[in-house]
Amino acid sequence: MILTVRSEILRRRSPFLLLAGKTRFGSNQKRMRVSPCALYCSLVTAGWLVLLYGLAPPQVGSSEGLELSDTLFQPVLAQADLRPDDVHFDPDLFEYFFNSDYATPFFRMCMRKPLQLPYYAERLRNGLVTAVARPALAVELGGNLLGAGTRRTLLSDPLESLRQQSQQPNALEQAILTVYREANTPVPQQVRQQLAGLKQVPLVVQQQAAFLIYTAIQARRWRDTALKEVDNLNELFRLMTLPVADAERELEGNRPEGGNLVLERSLKHVDLQRLLAGGHDCLLAAQQVMEAFQKLDDATRETLREPFEFTVDTPWGRVRLCGGGNDTHPRLPYLLIIDTGGNDVYYGGGATLSMANAVSYLIDLEGNDQYGADAQSLKTPIPEQPNRAKASDMAFGGAALGYAVLLDMAGDDLYRTASAGLGAARFGVGALIDLQGNDLYDGYAFTQGAGFAGVGLLIDRGGQDSYQCFQSGQGYGGVRGAGFLIDVVGNDQYIAHDQPLDFPSPQTKERNTSLAQGCGMGRRADYSDGHSFAGGIGVLLDVQGDDLYRCGVFGQGAGYWGGMGWLIDLQGNDTHEGAWYVQGAAAHFAIGCLEDRLGNDRYLTAFNMAMGAGHDFSIGYLYEGEGDDQYDAPSLALGGGNANGIGIFVDLKGDDQYRIRANSANLGRVNPFGKGTLRERALCLGLFLDASGTDSYPPTADFAGNARNWIIWGIRNERPQESQLGLGSDR
Structure with a gap:
């Protein structure tokens, strides 16, 4: 069956190239060269047949996680008379200590079966890969993971009537007049006169614009209904668009009043299902508009390169339709921009800038475009901008209490903003979708796939891309939020800056707290007002390429306080560098998982808690599939458990090198904790498994080596599942 699938893929390569390397629309078309082996691995492991042919995901390896649990782990666990089903925290003890609102159903499911995290990762990545061609499915998936799911397209297309309405004569004029109503x-009267200028706009642009505006009208109704029980919406909007430093001050939890109370009540009363329903429809409309432009014949595409210009203001933001030139779009509230050609500069668009400006679309069909706050900031990288921490509002695929979508279909683009955005949402849905080109994403905080009480999404289908931020980005999920960054093809760089020190970490003042590259983050309040909230889910998925990942503290598959962070890399020779709580690490009732499928990879961590390390009722998991890998590890790493945490490390294939800079709680060991308290009977487990290959171990770890098993007890109670111990095996 595998050979059949492979030959079918190789016979029909062009659809993949359409998705990853070029678009049918655009004069700046490029082909990405992908080796047949790399293409095959990417397609099969990620379920790409859904995208190419509309078929169900392939079942190759679908029981993988179960095999890891039942087959690989049984012998090593048997050393301590443990079974795979014994590896979990006592649910009563967990709830006694956790005591937080908004823990997601997916989080609780994974907590019950830690050894099956690779299985859940497979389900997760299949869903996200499907969303590359159908971005609205990312909102559906995010909602399901958060316990607020809807299936808007299960029985029919919820936008069918709006699409038919947009095909009627004078549809765009009627759509704009409907906004006023x-x-x-x-x-x-000036607007009525401006509407006469629609005659110069190509019909296909008019129709797609009308469709998007009608969708925005309907989506706004969803938004208003979802927020009708929320008090003081204007104050909530202000809080959600504050500069980072101001937000930290106003949302501080040691005061019994103020912004923190507004946010707490808003989280409680928002109808997240209805809120996400409107965001789903906005992305579904953008997806259908994208497909409509891609299907145009050559003659029609040429007409869109001719100059035209139409601008009209509405109560919900400006509508601008233009093409045929290098345009500059000033910073304003926009309801819709469609720009059909040219190397354009955007200072605004695709972002919600007020409660009235609840929906914002930006559609750019081709050109090497620049997105930034102003001319000077476009020239200056974010780390060199002196006022970066003072940036407010949302930008470019950034939504607050609403919906924002930016779709760029071709070109080598620059996205640079210190405002929250680039596929980020607070109480809403924000998305940035880039189909092709070598792009630079330069952000500050809450950026590049970040969600808080909503879903943030960044999809890049092809090119050698660079992603840069300081904090809470590149796949970040806050409370009741899901953040996804999906990159399909290319040798990419993911950087969460360690310098300058804008967010010094409590763990080490020399490094920034990153909360990036697959991170879920909750609100811990047991030391303040007592109202703790579980984090959401953050995922960074990279399908193919030799990639570099670099961050400070908390990143690369990290979780904190009920949050879940996943970094999933399917193919390529990758480098992972971080400081603390990285590479499959979690603290305080959380889950962090890093899965790297194929390639000769390198891991380096400067301090502690890495490469499969769990602390305080948390699970840290690093799963390496295949390749000759190098691990340069600190203490509490490579399957390290600390203070009733579970750390799991698995390397399935390859000749690997293990280096440790501290001979403590790594390579399948634990730091025991809680003697004389309830914690003394809570499981703490460090689990190390290298399943094959001729491997190199440090001489200081004389208990570990090729073809060896080991068990190291921390606290040995009568029942092994209530003990604290380390287990290791090399086969």
Whole structure:
């Protein structure tokens, strides 16, 4: 069956190239060269047949996680009379200590079966890969993971009637007039005169614009219904768009009043299902518009390269349709921008800038474009911008209490903003979708796939891309939030800056707290007002390429306080570098998982808690599939458990090199904790498994080696599942 699948893929390569390396629309077309082996691995492991042919995901390796649990782990666990089903925290003890709201169903499911995290990762990545061609499915998936799921397209297309409406004569004019009616605002005479200028706009652009505006009208109704029980919406919007430093001060938890109370009540009363329903429809509409432009014949595409210009203001933001030139779009609230060609500069668009500006679309069909706050900031990398921490508002695929979508279909683009955005949402849905080109994403905080009480999404289908931020980005999930960054093809760089020190970490003042590259983060309040909230889910998925990952503290598959962070890399020779709580690490009732499938990879961590390390009722898991890998590890790493944590390390294949700079709680060991308290009977486990290959171990770890098993007890109680111990095996 595998050979059949492979030959079918190789016979039909062009659809993949359409998705990853070029678009049908655009004069700047490029082909990405992908080796047949790499293509095959990417397609089979990630379920790409869904994208190419509309088929169900392949079942190759679908029982993988179960095999890891039942087959590989049984012998090593048997050393301590443990079974795979014994590896979990006592649920009563967990709830006694955790005591937090908003823990997600997916989090609880994974907590019950830690050894099966690779199985859950497979389900997760299949869903995200499907969303590359159908981005609305990312909102559906995010909702399901958060316990707020809807299946809007299960029985029919919820936008069918709106699409038919947009095909009627004068549809765009009627859509704009409908916005005025919905806003209870009289239509100015100037606007009626401006509508006469629609005649110069190509019909296909008019139709797609009308469709997006009708969708925005419907989505806004979803938004208003979802927020109708939330008090003081204007104050909530202000809090969600504050600069980082101001937000930290106003949301501080040691005061019994203020912004923190507004946020707490808003989280409780928002109808997240309805809120995500509107965001789903906005992305579904953008997806259908994208497909409509891709299907145009050559003659029609050429007409879109001719100059045209139409601009009209509405109560919900400006509508601008243009093409045929290198345009500059000033910073304004926009309801819709469609720009059909040219190397353009955007200072605004695709972001919600007020409660009235609840929906914002930006569609750019081709050109090497620049997105930034102003001309000077476009020239200056974010780390060199002196006022970066003072940036407010949302930008470029950034949504607050609403929906924002940026779709760029071709070109080598620069996205640079210190405002929250680039596929980020607070109480809403924000998305940035880039189909092709070598792109630079330069952000600051809450950026590049970040969600808080909503879903943030960044999809890049092809190119050699660079992602840079300081904090809470590149796949970040806050409370009731899901953040996804999906990159399909290319040798990419993911950087969460360690310098300058804008966010010095409590663990080490020499490094920034990153919360990036697959990180879920909750609100710990047992030391303040007592209202703790579980984090959401953050995922970074890279399908193919030789990639570099670099961060400070908390990143590369990290979780904190009920959050879940996943970094999934399917193919390539990758480098992972971090400081502390990285590479499959978690602290305080959380889950962090790093899965790297194929390639000769390198891991380096400067301090502690890495490469499969769990602390305080948390699970840290590093799963390496295949390749000759190098691990340069600190203490509490390579399957390290600390203070009733579970750390799991698995390397399935390859000749690997293990280096440890501290001979403590690594290579399948634990730091025992809690003698004389309830914790003394809570499981603490460090689990190390190298399943094959001729490997190199440090001489200081004389208990470990090729073809060896080991068990090291920390606290040995009558029942092994209530003990604290380390287990290791090399086969």
